[in-house]
Amino acid sequence: MEDPAEEDAGLKASREALAFLASIEWKELQDCLFADTLVTVSDTGRELGEFSITVQKANYDSQPCFHVHASSHGSIDDIPCGTSITAYISKNLETLEQNHHEYVKLQDYRLDRKSQMVRRGEQLLVNKVVTEREDVKRQILTFPLTSLEGFVSEASNLVILRILAQRKKIPENMVFLSLDNEMHISVSTYQGLGLKKQMVGQESLEVLGIERTVEAIEDVPTKWHCHFLSDGHLVSRVQVGSPVTMRLVQLPAQMGEDDKADKVVFEKKPLVWEEDMQLCSKFLDRKEELKADHASYVRQHPELKALLADFLQFLLLRKPDDVFLFAADCVIW
Template structure:
């Protein structure tokens, strides 16, 4: 009936799970669970997951007892872009009104910022009302509980360090996580953290269930299942089994051992997804620009443009003619083996970025262009012949 524990089996029956958690051990999320949460892309992964779910609650005899609704929408809360998740379940079991309500703000990485969880069972002689408030603060998560049973009111408060809560998934964020688990592939036996019915930090194990067929409005739907088990440190494990359609709509939800089941009564409207068109592929073609009239014409235009620019520059700088004449004479005189290095050294003297050399430096001073001074022909002329 409830989204959490209002409809827990009165006999405490739950499915068997491997292993247990000692009361003195601090629960921790598994490495693959933390990796899955870190892999969530909040901008794209939830693009088609923000919709409403509406189910009816029925008994094991098929009698309708109430309804269960889940809404997820983007919102801005305390200057943050978050998701607002609201779940509500109400009805009557054996004539006793009961229900639960969850209002939760989570980030796009499913980190809970704030959650209000209200559960009630209106027994005639002993009504029970339980409220749990979770708020994320700088020092950690602050958990406040108020349990009212007739005139008895119990209040508790505690703070849990943030590093201890790594991988924590609240009841509200769990509803959105289930949709994401159907949308994306997740490792079996993935372990995260959650609270048990007494707000004790516990391990939550997620498993795949086998696909099956579910009849809705006379049509057979292929549904996909996820099993979630909270392994409490102080009580028996509690297990929920949830089934979803291919577009992640919740179709069935039950707490193992409970006589109450939540089922989809009407087929929801399918959400149209924008499919990306296949990217075109182009074969690499050889570029024969000389045979292409357009490219060859552009080449000639660019060539004439550069020649014109050079001519204009030469006209505006007549000193270049004298400079080039001196360079050519010097080049013919030295006849260096490496003409490029020789030219670099020659014109470096006219650059304002090169350090100026002292006129008193010896001619044998090292040069950044040593190859410019190697000329076997000149060396032979310098060597006296006998």
């Protein structure tokens, strides 16, 4: 198990960033509980896939928290690729657990990156697995929480962006701690891009732009430009230098009576989900989300393994003809 904290000990979050985290109120977090769905398009306007973000209330180790799920799946140059994030964060935006999965699939080549960070006591444990063809590389890192004041994970970042958009103001010198792609402690910054008009469907709307930059210890910085409506809904997202843009194509549903009256009803059409790229991507993404959620529950309840082992041993000793009836009798007993 590696401990990279010493080599990055000089990096710290700014006072402005720490003050921002401390200033976040419960109502602001409540206002972030909604879903965004954008379409991924190429620079020629071709639809390539879908990007979605959902923030919901949840519980982790019996404590109230927030569940963040983000996913991007599609095909670039007919190459399937995607990324998904499933995480639990506290009301202080501390990351309790995060699972991050990225993949690229070629005919005879597969690149798969998985990382999991879990808060354990006074440490943050990070387990990274990279699969390239048949080669599997594993790495386990540990960071003392004392070295991570002002740390922002990818999941926490998604909530921070919504809060900044709703406040309509990005403070100066917003420098947080982050992890780069190689799991080194680095810094991330936020800067305002000002207001501009942007088309959503047939409407021209005023949106606020925010630039997020994540520095890398061994590579060039990565920048994202995101634009938001005043209520925090994401309108567009692009990684600087990428030919792919994520765009909102339809305004989020409103709860007003006028909007309900104007709601368009589409006729249902039968779909074969295995042959539909978006439905198939959603299925795979939901599968990863459930696996991460179930694995998290098992880790939080180690008594499950002992209980199952005892039951299996009892079952093999008795060797009943009806396993289901035997299991039911064991539960009643």
